[in-house]
Amino acid sequence: MAVERQRYGALLAVLCGAIFLEGVDIAMMNVALPSIRADLGLSTGALQWVMSAYVLGYGGFMLLGGRAGDLFGRRRVFLFWLTVFILFSGLGAIAGDGWTLITARFVTGVAAAFLTPAGLSIITTTLPEGPVRERALMIYAGTAAAGFSLGLVIGGVLTAIDWRWVFLAPVIFALCLLAGAIPLIPRDPRTTRSFRDIDFVGAISVTAALVLLVLTIERAPHASLVSTAVSGAASLALFALFVLWERRAAQxxxxxxILRSVRLVHANLTTLLVAAGFFGFQFVAVLYLREVLGWSTLETSFMMLAIGLDAVLAPTLTPRLTARFGHRRVIIVGVLLAVLAYALFLPVSPDWGFAAMFPTMVLLGVSFAFAYGPLTITATDGAAESEHGLASGLLYTSFQFGAALGLSAVTGALALGLHAALVVPLVCALLAAVTALRS
Structure with missing residues (x-):
């Protein structure tokens, strides 16, 4: 029993390392962008694509990535795409021009789209159902959130040395994860599945629809209304084609x-809104600290680090609360704390200091610890083992689209001023509270 517990712990450490890597990779890039532009001479448009390419790859291929693990084996998918992540992150480190860097970021995003649901479904199918699995999922969710928070600090330190270390450091870390994953992740059962079993029409239509929707959201603040409407309509048409085809497809x-599950739908919608508020607020807060208060990259990073409190609370306090009060109540409290956190920051002014802002950062860390882990469990609980990858893919697709939507909304609102942009995460949190209460 002790040996089995140690093996579960080692396996969880590897999988948590992978989700931490994904969070850190996104956050570090935000800090490194100015240095990348200065070194490679990129235009503002090209610099935006360094970020957008990753989001397109990640958000667009998530559903296909989740289903691939169910069809071909989670271990195979995890190991293959971790290797791809290593290779293309390495390509980014040696990139000498913008297009090479953008290509590397796109493929890295695709790799993350396959890695993330595979890692989550390995936990849900390997660890025994009950307290052990729930605690593992809380730790996993907390580690993911810690990656987003700590990545700002790590990215600031690495960029101060050389921005290429933002790509090299993940390569080194991922190589260590690969070495641990090979012996620890259980072998997949033999499968008779082949590429002929892939629903190519469904995969192509939904991936094209998701990529186009992410592109529409990302470009909305900068594109014309006509362009946004046309691309949005094309995305909806592709989604309609996908639904019609899926109703008739043999496999x-x-x-x-799976969408008949009210719990699953509400969990995904709440996750989307939580992510929209969380990432939108981080974006606006960083701009305020850097451009209004004139703080350095490291000063800003350490202020945002307070949000990383969720990495401590998620595996320690949250499981006890869910065991006593249930997932739904803990999620509701977490979302309401986010409402309070954003409301407290709303009257921010140029004369605010550390003490005025710190309560919001702490509350936001507690909020994410209470909401994200239980949402992860709710969104995958009850799914058949053969569809755990699909349920994970749906969850992370919701999370990624929420992040893209929140960033797009606050970027557009910034044209009306800082306080208008800060209303966006507050509205997202209020809507998340409504969906959580209705679940």
């Missing part, structure tokens, strides 16, 4: 019946 990419 659908997404079994539409």
């Amino acid at each position: 659908p990419l997404v079994r539409l019946g």
Whole structure:
């Protein structure tokens, strides 16, 4: 029993390392962008694509990535795409021009789209159901959130040395994860599945729809209304084609019946809104600290680090609360704390100091610890083992689209001023509270 517990712990450490890597990779890039532009001479448009390419790859291929683990084996998918991540992150480190860097970021995003749901479904299918699995999922969610918070600090330190270390450091870390994953992740059962079993029409239509929707959201603040409307309509048409095809496909990419689960739908919608508020607020807060208060990269990073409190609370306090009060109540409290956190920051002014801002950062860390882990469990609980990858893919697709939507909304609102942009995460949190209460 002790040996088995140690093996579960080692396996969880590897999988948590992978989700931490994904969070750190996104956060570090935010800090490194000015240095990358200065060194490679990139235009503002090209610099935006360094970020957008990753989001397109990640958000667009998430559903296909989740289903691939169910069809071909989670271990195979995890190891293959971790290797791809290593290779293309390495390409980014040696990039000498913008297009090479953008290509590297796109493929790295695709790799993350396959890695993330595979890692989550390995936990849900390997660890025994009950307290052990729930605690593992809380730790996993807390580690993911810590990656987003700590990545700002790590990225600031590495960029101060050389921005290429923002790509090299993940390569070194991922190589260590690969060495640990090979012996620890259980072997997949033999499968008779082949590429002929992939629903290619469904995969192509939904991936194209998701990529186009992410592109529409990302470009909305800078594109014309006509361009946004046309691309949005094209995305909806592709989604309609996908739904019609899935209803008739013999082996659908997404079994539409899974969406009949009210708990799953509400969990995904709440996750989308929580992510929209969380990432939108981080973006605006960083701009305020850097451009209004004139703080350095490291000073800003350490202020945002307070949000990383969730990495401590998620595996320690949250499991006790869910065991006593249930997932739904803990999620509701977490979302309401986010409402309070954003409301407290709303009257921010140029004369605010550390003490005035710190309560919001702490509350936001507690909020994420209470909401994200239980949402992860709710969104995958009850799914058949053969569809755990699909359920994970749906969850992370919701999270990624929420992040893209929140960033796009606050970017557009910034044209009306800082306080208008800060209303966006508050509205997202209020809507998340509504969906959580209705679940």
